[in-house]
Amino acid sequence: MKKTFEAKTEEEAVDLACLDLGITLEELHYKVIEEKKGLFSKKTVIECFDNQMVEEYMSAYIRRILEDMGFTVETATFFQDQRYYCNIDTDNNSILIGKGGVILRTLNFVTKHAVQTEFGERLEISVDINGYKEERFKKVAALGKRLGKQVQRTHVDVKLDPMPADERKVLHSTIAQMDHLRTESQGEGKDRFITIYYVED
Numbered sequence: 001m002k003k004t005f006e007a008k009t010e011e012e013a014v015d016l017a018c019l020d021l022g023i024t025l026e027e028l029h030y031k032v033i034e035e036k037k038g039l040f041s042k043k044t045v046i047e048c049f050d051n052q053m054v055e056e057y058m059s060a061y062i063r064r065i066l067e068d069m070g071f072t073v074e075t076a077t078f079f080q081d082q083r084y085y086c087n088i089d090t091d092n093n094s095i096l097i098g099k100g101g102v103i104l105r106t107l108n109f110v111t112k113h114a115v116q117t118e119f120g121e122r123l124e125i126s127v128d129i130n131g132y133k134e135e136r137f138k139k140v141a142a143l144g145k146r147l148g149k150q151v152q153r154t155h156v157d158v159k160l161d162p163m164p165a166d167e168r169k170v171l172h173s174t175i176a177q178m179d180h181l182r183t184e185s186q187g188e189g190k191d192r193f194i195t196i197y198y199v200e201d
Contacts, residue, residue, distance in 0.1 A: 002118075003020075004033070004048075005020070005045070006043060014030060028048055053119075054119060055077040055084060056077075058115055059077050059086060072090060083124040083126055086125070086128070088127065088130070090129070093132070097129050101136060108125070136167065140167045148175050148178045149178075151198050159195045162187065163194070181199065
């Protein structure tokens with residue numbers, strides 16, 4: 001998926017890549033893979049990609065996996081807030097989501113690994129199935145607000161049930177916006193949980 005461009009200098013190679021791909025410098029991911037500075041000749045080769053390449057690769061990768069499993073698949077991808085999103089709709093969403101979203105999280109993990117291996121960078125991605133994850137995050141945020149208000153009122157710490165890392169991140173973020181509260185993750189692996197604490201200023 002990545003492309004290479006060659007010019008006399010790095011700046012010229014970058015300009016050539018941006019022109020060819022029709023993007024700005026801010027949208028280009030690149031690294032110099034070859035550079036020669038001789039007395040009579042210069043050469044710089046860069047390897048690069050843009051957001052559209054990542055979206056196309058992610059969509060094709062997910063489609064290939066699920067279609068090989070016999071699913072009819074539709075995907076929609078976009079880039080927002082430094083994260084690549086892919087929303088999937090299949091002829092049997094519930095099977096792919098799995099109990100508590102466990103299969104969806106696995107699909108997210110393997111897709112993220114494939115994308116990062118392909119492009120050689122640490123890229124943040126989020127795979128969702130028919131908006132399941134988005135709705136789940138809304139419920140987690142609502143739970144965090146409700147329990148946060150309880151801790152604010154009673155000054156009694158609350159320990160939540162174990163939850164996956166992405167849901168813990170949502171809860172941490174929700175509580176961080178509330179006064180006199182802090183959160184802490186404890187435990188290991190699938191048993192990792194959050195405790196909400198009351199704190200004085």
